[in-house]
Amino acid sequence: MGDERVAAPTDRRRISQRGVATRERILEAANRLMLVRGVNATTLDDIREASQTSKSQLYHHFADKQELVRALVKYRGALVLQRERAGLERLRSFSGLVRWRNALVQANSLNNGKYGCGLGSMTLELSDQDEQARSSLSETFAAWERLISDGLHRMRDSGLLRQDADPEKLATGLMAALQGGYLLANAAHDVAPMEVALDMALEHIKSFLVQPSGEPTR
Amino acid sequence: MGDERVAAPTDRRRISQRGVATRERILEAANRLMLVRGVNATTLDDIREASQTSKSQLYHHFADKQELVRALVKYRGALVLQRERAGLERLRSFSGLVRWRNALVQANSLNNGKYGCGLGSMTLELSDQDEQARSSLSETFAAWERLISDGLHRMRDSGLLRQDADPEKLATGLMAALQGGYLLANAAHDVAPMEVALDMALEHIKSFLVQPSGEPTR
DNA sequence: CGCCGAATGGACTCCGAGGTCCGTTTTCCC
DNA sequence: GGGAAAACGGACCTCGGAGTCCATTCGGCG
Numbered sequence: 001m002g003d004e005r006v007a008a009p010t011d012r013r014r015i016s017q018r019g020v021a022t023r024e025r026i027l028e029a030a031n032r033l034m035l036v037r038g039v040n041a042t043t044l045d046d047i048r049e050a051s052q053t054s055k056s057q058l059y060h061h062f063a064d065k066q067e068l069v070r071a072l073v074k075y076r077g078a079l080v081l082q083r084e085r086a087g088l089e090r091l092r093s094f095s096g097l098v099r100w101r102n103a104l105v106q107a108n109s110l111n112n113g114k115y116g117c118g119l120g121s122m123t124l125e126l127s128d129q130d131e132q133a134r135s136s137l138s139e140t141f142a143a144w145e146r147l148i149s150d151g152l153h154r155m156r157d158s159g160l161l162r163q164d165a166d167p168e169k170l171a172t173g174l175m176a177a178l179q180g181g182y183l184l185a186n187a188a189h190d191v192a193p194m195e196v197a198l199d200m201a202l203e204h205i206k207s208f209l210v211q212p213s214g215e216p217t218r
Numbered sequence: 219m220g221d222e223r224v225a226a227p228t229d230r231r232r233i234s235q236r237g238v239a240t241r242e243r244i245l246e247a248a249n250r251l252m253l254v255r256g257v258n259a260t261t262l263d264d265i266r267e268a269s270q271t272s273k274s275q276l277y278h279h280f281a282d283k284q285e286l287v288r289a290l291v292k293y294r295g296a297l298v299l300q301r302e303r304a305g306l307e308r309l310r311s312f313s314g315l316v317r318w319r320n321a322l323v324q325a326n327s328l329n330n331g332k333y334g335c336g337l338g339s340m341t342l343e344l345s346d347q348d349e350q351a352r353s354s355l356s357e358t359f360a361a362w363e364r365l366i367s368d369g370l371h372r373m374r375d376s377g378l379l380r381q382d383a384d385p386e387k388l389a390t391g392l393m394a395a396l397q398g399g400y401l402l403a404n405a406a407h408d409v410a411p412m413e414v415a416l417d418m419a420l421e422h423i424k425s426f427l428v429q430p431s432g433e434p435t436r
Numbered sequence: 437c438g439c440c441g442a443a444t445g446g447a448c449t450c451c452g453a454g455g456t457c458c459g460t461t462t463t464c465c466c
Numbered sequence: 467g468g469g470a471a472a473a474c475g476g477a478c479c480t481c482g483g484a485g486t487c488c489a490t491t492c493g494g495c496g
Binding site: 016018043044045055056058059064065 | 482483484485486487488492493494
Binding site: 036037038040041114115116120121123124125127128129134137138141169170172173175176177178179180181183184186187188189193194196197199200201203204207 | 254255256258259332333334338339341342343345346347352355356359387388390391393394395396397398399401402404405406407411412414415417418419421422425
């Protein structure tokens with residue numbers, strides 16, 4: 001793990017380096033544990049132990065568990081966007097999309113489809129019981145889709161995509177295929193459905209390319 | 219106190235009509251509550267109250283909460299498959315798929331994208347903590363996809379779809395788009411992403427039609 | 437150095453949710 | 467009608483997880 005500046009302090013209380021580091025450890029541990037066990041199934045004692053802190057630290061940095069979860073939503077969102085920005089900000093070609101797809105599939109295949117997308121799993125667990133978390137997740141998804149649609153816009157501007165291609169809708173469709181793929185892969189404990197889903201979405205985008213490559217529709 | 223029925227093979231307990239009805243009420247209540255609040259956030263007391271039963275009844279019919287949840291997975295799966303069978307078993311045309319799409323979208327728009335698919339929401343919550351539930355959900359998804367792929371097979375056999383169309387993959391892609399659409403709609407509290415996702419999948423299937431019909435979907 | 441607030445450890449309280457138990461009522465079958 | 471088992475009501479127990487508190491240590495700054 002490299003540098004992470006994603007744990008932004010909230011209030012303007014004086015916070016020492018040490019305090020920031022502890023807060024970071026807590027979020028990092030919560031992130032790991034809650035990805036595997038889910039939010040509700042993870043206890044504060046689990047997090048306390050995994051983060052090598054104490055009960056008082058948890059409540060020193062977060063008002064209660066709900067606040068910790070909300071902070072985690074932002075933390076995880078920032079991590080995902082940071083990772084995705086690296087893979088998408090220079091997207092300019094269809095093969096770039098394919099590389100992006102392959103990276104996601106490979107990462108998920110490492111654990112046989114388990115755990116899925118950190119954002120997607122929180123969404124279904126939180127969005128109907130914490131409005132703040134829901135809107136935060138919704139914004140993150142929007143930002144993620146924007147990274148994709150920006151790339152598609154560049155492809156359209158450079159003449160790779162037809163003018164009637166709608167980058168926003170294509171990005172939404174791709175994101176849905178990705179999330180649905182994560183979900184089915186998680187249920188099956190097998191990445192295959194995720195691959196099929198992403199390939200469908202890529203094929204759909206491909207159909208908007210100005211010059212369909214080589215042979216007619218495989 | 220001792221059991222006189224020594225020769226009794228297993229616990230093939232007699233179950234009365236009344237007992238079956240109570241069990242049904244419990245499952246029905248659990249189904250309703252857990253769809254809204256999630257599995258872990260729903261307590262047995264909630265279910266007891268909503269089902270007009272008592273604690274002893276819950277434990278008379280189910281060994282513990284985990285068993286109740288497992289039963290719910292099957293129960294909900296059966297409900298979904300029953301509903302989907304009605305809408306898909308006579309699928310023979312592309313317009314049939316469009317009607318199926320419209321029905322799902324309309325149902326989900328009634329609550330602005332909230333709650334999502336009963337199967338999908340359980341999947342992310344349970345599949346990493348209850349192997350039995352996971353495999354049960356996985357089977358249900360497979361059966362659901364089969365309903366779709368069977369229809370696509372019929373369309374291919376009747377010459378509507380090209381021979382190189384792969385009904386299984388198309389069905390998986392459609393299911394992923396549906397589940398991903400549910401998830402994004404849930405996050406956004408807006409059905410729009412679900413529509414976009416389903417339209418993408420339908421457009422993809424459409425690209426395998428022997429003679430692409432005039433106008434676009436919807 | 438000495439002060440003060442941040443940072444920390446960890447014992448403790450409180451409550452709610454899962455699970456148990458037993459006495460009572462209903463149903464089934466002879 | 468009567469007996470046995472199923473169905474039932476609900477008080478009760480237990481435990482674990484959220485949240486509190488306070489004494490202690492650390493660290494930055496005059």
